[in-house]
Amino acid sequence: MAASPFQAAYPETEAWEAGFARHYAEAVVPAFAPLAIERLRGRRAVRLRLLVAILAVPAILAGAAFVLVRGDAAFG
Structure with a gap:
Protein backbone atom coordinates (compact mmCIF):
# COMPACT_ATOMS: atom_id res chain seq x y z
CA MET A 1 0.00 0.00 0.00
CA ALA A 36 -16.84 -4.77 31.25
CA ILE A 37 -20.59 -4.41 31.01
CA GLU A 38 -20.90 -7.58 28.96
CA ARG A 39 -19.82 -9.65 31.96
CA LEU A 40 -22.54 -8.26 34.20
CA ARG A 41 -26.04 -9.63 34.50
CA GLY A 42 -29.42 -8.34 35.59
CA ARG A 43 -29.97 -5.17 37.59
CA ARG A 44 -26.29 -4.51 38.03
CA ALA A 45 -25.78 -4.29 34.27
CA VAL A 46 -28.78 -1.99 33.88
CA ARG A 47 -27.50 0.32 36.62
CA LEU A 48 -24.02 0.45 35.13
CA ARG A 49 -25.38 1.18 31.65
CA LEU A 50 -27.54 3.95 33.09
CA LEU A 51 -24.59 5.42 34.98
CA VAL A 52 -22.43 5.36 31.86
CA ALA A 53 -25.18 7.06 29.86
CA ILE A 54 -25.71 9.73 32.53
CA LEU A 55 -22.00 10.48 32.72
CA ALA A 56 -21.45 10.35 28.96
CA VAL A 57 -23.88 13.13 28.06
CA PRO A 58 -22.19 15.88 30.14
CA ALA A 59 -18.76 14.66 29.05
CA ILE A 60 -19.73 14.84 25.38
CA LEU A 61 -21.26 18.30 25.82
CA ALA A 62 -18.22 19.55 27.74
CA GLY A 63 -15.92 18.18 25.05
CA ALA A 64 -17.95 19.83 22.31
CA ALA A 65 -17.94 23.16 24.18
CA PHE A 66 -14.19 22.92 24.68
CA VAL A 67 -13.61 22.24 20.99
CA LEU A 68 -15.87 25.12 20.00
CA VAL A 69 -14.17 27.57 22.36
CA ARG A 70 -10.64 26.46 21.52
CA GLY A 71 -11.42 26.31 17.81
CA ASP A 72 -12.88 29.81 17.92
CA ALA A 73 -9.79 31.10 19.72
CA ALA A 74 -7.43 29.31 17.35
CA PHE A 75 -9.07 30.45 14.13
CA GLY A 76 -10.07 33.96 15.07
Missing part, protein backbone atom coordinates in the same frame (compact mmCIF):
# COMPACT_ATOMS: atom_id res chain seq x y z
CA ALA A 2 1.38 3.40 -0.95
CA ALA A 3 2.04 5.90 1.79
CA SER A 4 -0.30 8.84 1.97
CA PRO A 5 1.07 12.38 1.70
CA PHE A 6 0.48 12.75 5.44
CA GLN A 7 2.48 9.60 6.21
CA ALA A 8 5.27 10.80 3.93
CA ALA A 9 5.36 14.18 5.69
CA TYR A 10 5.12 12.76 9.23
CA PRO A 11 6.70 9.27 9.33
CA GLU A 12 6.95 9.37 13.13
CA THR A 13 3.15 9.38 13.38
CA GLU A 14 2.90 5.77 12.26
CA ALA A 15 5.43 4.67 14.89
CA TRP A 16 3.58 6.65 17.56
CA GLU A 17 0.25 5.09 16.57
CA ALA A 18 1.75 1.60 16.75
CA GLY A 19 3.21 2.35 20.19
CA PHE A 20 -0.08 3.78 21.41
CA ALA A 21 -2.01 0.75 20.15
CA ARG A 22 0.43 -1.56 21.92
CA HIS A 23 0.19 0.46 25.16
CA TYR A 24 -3.61 0.48 24.93
CA ALA A 25 -3.76 -3.29 24.44
CA GLU A 26 -1.28 -4.02 27.23
CA ALA A 27 -2.22 -1.45 29.88
CA VAL A 28 -5.59 0.20 29.36
CA VAL A 29 -7.76 -2.74 28.34
CA PRO A 30 -6.72 -5.02 31.24
CA ALA A 31 -7.18 -2.16 33.72
CA PHE A 32 -10.83 -1.75 32.74
CA ALA A 33 -11.61 -5.42 32.09
CA PRO A 34 -13.36 -5.87 35.47
CA LEU A 35 -15.78 -3.10 34.49
Whole structure:
Protein backbone atom coordinates (compact mmCIF):
# COMPACT_ATOMS: atom_id res chain seq x y z
CA MET A 1 0.00 0.00 0.00
CA ALA A 2 1.38 3.40 -0.95
CA ALA A 3 2.04 5.90 1.79
CA SER A 4 -0.30 8.84 1.97
CA PRO A 5 1.07 12.38 1.70
CA PHE A 6 0.48 12.75 5.44
CA GLN A 7 2.48 9.60 6.21
CA ALA A 8 5.27 10.80 3.93
CA ALA A 9 5.36 14.18 5.69
CA TYR A 10 5.12 12.76 9.23
CA PRO A 11 6.70 9.27 9.33
CA GLU A 12 6.95 9.37 13.13
CA THR A 13 3.15 9.38 13.38
CA GLU A 14 2.90 5.77 12.26
CA ALA A 15 5.43 4.67 14.89
CA TRP A 16 3.58 6.65 17.56
CA GLU A 17 0.25 5.09 16.57
CA ALA A 18 1.75 1.60 16.75
CA GLY A 19 3.21 2.35 20.19
CA PHE A 20 -0.08 3.78 21.41
CA ALA A 21 -2.01 0.75 20.15
CA ARG A 22 0.43 -1.56 21.92
CA HIS A 23 0.19 0.46 25.16
CA TYR A 24 -3.61 0.48 24.93
CA ALA A 25 -3.76 -3.29 24.44
CA GLU A 26 -1.28 -4.02 27.23
CA ALA A 27 -2.22 -1.45 29.88
CA VAL A 28 -5.59 0.20 29.36
CA VAL A 29 -7.76 -2.74 28.34
CA PRO A 30 -6.72 -5.02 31.24
CA ALA A 31 -7.18 -2.16 33.72
CA PHE A 32 -10.83 -1.75 32.74
CA ALA A 33 -11.61 -5.42 32.09
CA PRO A 34 -13.36 -5.87 35.47
CA LEU A 35 -15.78 -3.10 34.49
CA ALA A 36 -16.84 -4.77 31.25
CA ILE A 37 -20.59 -4.41 31.01
CA GLU A 38 -20.90 -7.58 28.96
CA ARG A 39 -19.82 -9.65 31.96
CA LEU A 40 -22.54 -8.26 34.20
CA ARG A 41 -26.04 -9.63 34.50
CA GLY A 42 -29.42 -8.34 35.59
CA ARG A 43 -29.97 -5.17 37.59
CA ARG A 44 -26.29 -4.51 38.03
CA ALA A 45 -25.78 -4.29 34.27
CA VAL A 46 -28.78 -1.99 33.88
CA ARG A 47 -27.50 0.32 36.62
CA LEU A 48 -24.02 0.45 35.13
CA ARG A 49 -25.38 1.18 31.65
CA LEU A 50 -27.54 3.95 33.09
CA LEU A 51 -24.59 5.42 34.98
CA VAL A 52 -22.43 5.36 31.86
CA ALA A 53 -25.18 7.06 29.86
CA ILE A 54 -25.71 9.73 32.53
CA LEU A 55 -22.00 10.48 32.72
CA ALA A 56 -21.45 10.35 28.96
CA VAL A 57 -23.88 13.13 28.06
CA PRO A 58 -22.19 15.88 30.14
CA ALA A 59 -18.76 14.66 29.05
CA ILE A 60 -19.73 14.84 25.38
CA LEU A 61 -21.26 18.30 25.82
CA ALA A 62 -18.22 19.55 27.74
CA GLY A 63 -15.92 18.18 25.05
CA ALA A 64 -17.95 19.83 22.31
CA ALA A 65 -17.94 23.16 24.18
CA PHE A 66 -14.19 22.92 24.68
CA VAL A 67 -13.61 22.24 20.99
CA LEU A 68 -15.87 25.12 20.00
CA VAL A 69 -14.17 27.57 22.36
CA ARG A 70 -10.64 26.46 21.52
CA GLY A 71 -11.42 26.31 17.81
CA ASP A 72 -12.88 29.81 17.92
CA ALA A 73 -9.79 31.10 19.72
CA ALA A 74 -7.43 29.31 17.35
CA PHE A 75 -9.07 30.45 14.13
CA GLY A 76 -10.07 33.96 15.07
